[in-house]
Amino acid sequence: MGLFKSIKKAFKKVVKGVKKAVKSVVKGVKKVVKKIGSSKILKALAIAAAVVVTGGAALTAFGGTGTLASSTFGQWMMTTSQNVLGGSLFGTGGGFLAKTGNFVTKTLAKPFGAVGGAIGSTARVGANIVHGKDLLAAGPGVGGTATTPGAIITAPTPFSAEAFSGQLAVADTVSFDPTANAGKGGYINTTVDPTDPTKNIVTPLTPAQEASLPNSYTSNIDKVTGKTKSSSGLKVGDAVTSSAIGMGFGLTERAIANKYFSEDPRNRADSLFVEGKSPLDPIRVYASENNINFGDIYSHGTYGTGDPAYMMNTALFSQETIGSPTAIGGMS
């Protein structure tokens, strides 16, 4: 048998195995959730799997009507990621475990890391198929549809830059006026007067419309000048969490590198230091229990909301132990 035929045969076996596994997983969930259709469980599993496989960034990658877009469940799953990437997984206390744990998660952890995604845009594509629209037509937004003149905030066109970066699309006509609202400042929508093109109509945004403005937009406005801050991406020293909703690969690592390199008082770029032996022991235990070569731990296909490093926070490794006295004087 030729190579390709044997690959095809092996793959068919794998597909059969995966289908069997899907069925058993559906059954497993069904045992807990009684009297629910299998297709619903399959959908729930697919949503959870999409979050796991795409790194969770898919959740924030679009607006519109998709299940993932409105999935509080997905967002809930991602709270772990925020903790892991932000390094608060091990608490904010000054204890040894918190310090080492946070360092390890910041430098090693990869669950739900920055992975670009626009999976949710397919919801729009699916809806467009049903409604006989162009496949990549944008969906309805807060201020009307994308094609409605004067629309303020719209669901992004599927797979557009906004969709990939997890933002709603804000019309060019929206801006921040520091003098509006009796000097307190506020967002305004400036449109051309249809009766007299030489004039503009300025309409303050309603509180509901202001609340709908994406954070990615409002946080980038300088409230004093009303201008957009320079969009330099991640600021030096920013928490790494922001990169989780960003796009592109390796952003997390780059952010970490930026953080450490830029704050180096010697102004010299060093590589990240190698963590001491003991903080990594729990991960070594995890690796040995699972028959994984520790040096190659991130090459292993593990999936889930956690990371092998989460083992450090388990009861086994956080309990108090009797410290053995260090060698005194000439004793060794």
Place this chain on the structure above:
Amino acid sequence: MAKVKRNPNLSVHGTVGEAAQAAVLDGLDAGFTIDEIVGKDTPKIRAESEFSQENLDELVRLKSQGSAIPGQSLVNNPDTPYPWETPPDITNPREALDNLVEDILQPEVIKNMVSALAGGMPVGDIAMAILYSKFVDGIISVDLLLLLAEPVMYLIMAVGEEANIKYNIEGDDLDEFDEEDNLEEPDLNPIEKIKKETLSKPINQNSVPQNLLDKIQEQGPEIRSMLSRGDE
């Protein structure tokens, strides 16, 4: 709206399926209902393939092109190997998965994928096509191809779910899950289950002696079970 009691539990699993199962069960335990997880329940688009003479002709044309003669690869110039004969570009499954996710989540790819799913193409075949092309291009090894089958299949399934399509997973199994639901019996006690299963099995007449069969026909309903209690 769900009253979520706690943050998700951390878990690490060897397969995407297990991780998804754990996440769903964890979510349910934390206070979500299944309806909150899956969102609005709208009728799905049934994946239906339509016969196309054009496509059939194309398939016949491709198949009639012939295939390699056995041993042909052995006479190839070793200095110009095929991409899959050289070391793969990616050997780390995580990197390979990132690479695949990036490739799959492109507008054109998704557009074609949604069309294919809606046209009845099974998830397994689409996953095979994607991974196979990566292998042929020399990007991943054959081992990675098999390792990544599950995550890629789940990703395609998620695309199908997001596009609200009732898709095939392997072959023509569109209604398989629904059929299983219909087949499921209401909760019976174990004795009832055994009784039902035994009664539903046909009896091979050759396994029963002729004289017994004659007796059954003769006496009919008067025959009492050995287990039933007598009147006396």
